[in-house]
Amino acid sequence: MNSSVNNAPATAQQPARYGGYFKRDVPAPDLELTSTNAGTPMGEYMRLFWQPVCLSQELTDVPKAIRIMGEDLVAFRDKSGAVGVLHRHCSHRGASLEYGVIAEHGIRCCYHGWHYAVDGSLLDAPCESDATRLKQTVCQGAYPAFERDGLVFAYMGPPDKKPPFPEFDTYSLPKGTKLVPFSNIYPCNWLQVFENIMDHMHTAVLHNHMTVDGVDEATAEGVTLEGFGDMPIMQWEATRNGNGIVFIAGRRLPDDKVWIRITEMIFPNYLQIGSLVPTAARERHSTSGCTRWNVPVDDTNMIIFGYRHFNDEVDPDGLGCAEDCGVDKIDFLVGQTGNRTYEEGQRAPGDWEALVSQRPIAIHALEHPGTSDVGVYMCRKLLRDAVRGKTAPDPLYATLSAEGESLPLYAQDTVLHVPELPADVDRKQIMELGKRVFEIMRSADALPANERDAHVRRQLDLIDGGLDGAPAPRSTSSALA
Numbered sequence: 001m002n003s004s005v006n007n008a009p010a011t012a013q014q015p016a017r018y019g020g021y022f023k024r025d026v027p028a029p030d031l032e033l034t035s036t037n038a039g040t041p042m043g044e045y046m047r048l049f050w051q052p053v054c055l056s057q058e059l060t061d062v063p064k065a066i067r068i069m070g071e072d073l074v075a076f077r078d079k080s081g082a083v084g085v086l087h088r089h090c091s092h093r094g095a096s097l098e099y100g101v102i103a104e105h106g107i108r109c110c111y112h113g114w115h116y117a118v119d120g121s122l123l124d125a126p127c128e129s130d131a132t133r134l135k136q137t138v139c140q141g142a143y144p145a146f147e148r149d150g151l152v153f154a155y156m157g158p159p160d161k162k163p164p165f166p167e168f169d170t171y172s173l174p175k176g177t178k179l180v181p182f183s184n185i186y187p188c189n190w191l192q193v194f195e196n197i198m199d200h201m202h203t204a205v206l207h208n209h210m211t212v213d214g215v216d217e218a219t220a221e222g223v224t225l226e227g228f229g230d231m232p233i234m235q236w237e238a239t240r241n242g243n244g245i246v247f248i249a250g251r252r253l254p255d256d257k258v259w260i261r262i263t264e265m266i267f268p269n270y271l272q273i274g275s276l277v278p279t280a281a282r283e284r285h286s287t288s289g290c291t292r293w294n295v296p297v298d299d300t301n302m303i304i305f306g307y308r309h310f311n312d313e314v315d316p317d318g319l320g321c322a323e324d325c326g327v328d329k330i331d332f333l334v335g336q337t338g339n340r341t342y343e344e345g346q347r348a349p350g351d352w353e354a355l356v357s358q359r360p361i362a363i364h365a366l367e368h369p370g371t372s373d374v375g376v377y378m379c380r381k382l383l384r385d386a387v388r389g390k391t392a393p394d395p396l397y398a399t400l401s402a403e404g405e406s407l408p409l410y411a412q413d414t415v416l417h418v419p420e421l422p423a424d425v426d427r428k429q430i431m432e433l434g435k436r437v438f439e440i441m442r443s444a445d446a447l448p449a450n451e452r453d454a455h456v457r458r459q460l461d462l463i464d465g466g467l468d469g470a471p472a473p474r475s476t477s478s479a480l481a
């Protein structure tokens with residue numbers, strides 16, 4: 001045994017073999033980005049945006065206790081249909097309103113009957129002979145809230161900074177799109193789940209394992225990963241003045257086809273991805289298949305709330321299933337949710353196992369990033385700039401003041417017919433195609449919402465056949481066209 005090697009601490013030139021002894025310390029997490037409790041930099045930044053807090057189906061005839069960004073809250077729908085999101089502990093002497101009685105208007109605390117409206121106003125205090133003064137001085141903590149397509153949204157920031165709710169084109173593109181709400185619970189910090197989306201290379205490894213021998217067929221049913229198994233050619237670009245980021249993934253497919261997939265994050269915690277069931281056989285352009293908000297419960301728990309988008313473009317083979325989406329359920333890969341046994345997770349790990357096992361809060365200081373991690377590190381840098389107030393406002397959000405206006409978003413899949421070239425040249429060609437598709441998506445920003453989709457499809461037709469090739473006729477039929 002060479003003891004001089006075994007006992008040597010690591011150096012920049014030579015890692016110490018059997019050097020576990022020198023690596024036992026676990027540094028503190030990066031709390032500037034990971035902690036969202038009230039008063040923290042990220043927590044105050046995230047509170048400037050509308051956040052989903054539960055599914056509509058979770059609002060029943062009894063209140064729902066929820067925890068969002070470390071705040072204990074209660075959500076309910078009163079008998080008039082109004083939604084309330086209130087601080088959980090009653091202003092009188094602290095009983096939890098999760099045991100309250102839902103009234104025609106608002107909620108009544110179980111202990112002494114103090115009755116609060118959805119805006120927190122005290123309406124009644126039956127144990128008091130004269131509650132007039134109390135009604136003028138007491139108000140339960142409350143947040144503005146509303147329901148949209150099966151999700152309950154709340155705004156938890158300063159009242160004078162409440163923004164309009166951002167509508168995106170993709171909620172109604174193509175015509176007939178149905179949004180189905182879901183949630184997905186992760187017992188770990190919100191950031192490692194969010195930034196996982198910019199780590200697209202993992203799809204070729206983690207998700208490719210789901211289809212190899214040794215995995216129970218039943219665990220992979222209903223999902224095809226055709227095309228995802230190949231290592232993508234990756235590029236990342238900041239968007240919206242640094243308020244977002246996209247990855248552009250290019251893959252060579254059989255039969256002289258190239259698949260360009262773009263996924264976009266918008267800070268602090270929103271994202272859309274393309275079709276969840278892309279197949280190499282599809283030959284058209286399709287928009288978002290899934291919207292997600294990565295919502296912190298506290299610093300070591302989070303919930304993805306989102307919409308699956310169902311239409312015949314993002315799900316042409318009908319593999320997605322709305323009935324499989326709901327509370328901690330999504331009709332995607334197994335391994336997205338934590339509802340399997342430990343052994344099942346070990347034998348066929350998915351995102352849930354990979355992300356939760358990064359520690360309750362991933363320790364960035366212990367990472368050894370490679371070139372495939374550029375997107376994750378860009379994401380963190382842009383987020384940090386935004387948290388520190390260094391980022392100019394998103395120019396696209398300015399259009400939200402117009403009634404009925406919606407915002408463009410770049411998430412999409414496109415398959416182009418492009419003859420294969422020798423490997424190195426083909427790689428450059430695929431990167432150029434990816435850039436061109438992204439520029440086409442961005443070129444629609446200045447157009448009215450109802451013209452963007454047709455514009456994008458026309459422009460994509462022009463590069464089908466190759467960047468310099470003659471336009472090739474292909475089906476780009478839009479349900480809007």
Ligand code: FES
Pocket residue numbers: 090091092093094095109110111112113114
């Ligand atoms: S603690 Fe709620 S009414 Fe007394």
Ligand SMILES: [Fe+2]
Pocket residue numbers: 202203206207351
């Ligand atoms: Fe994944």
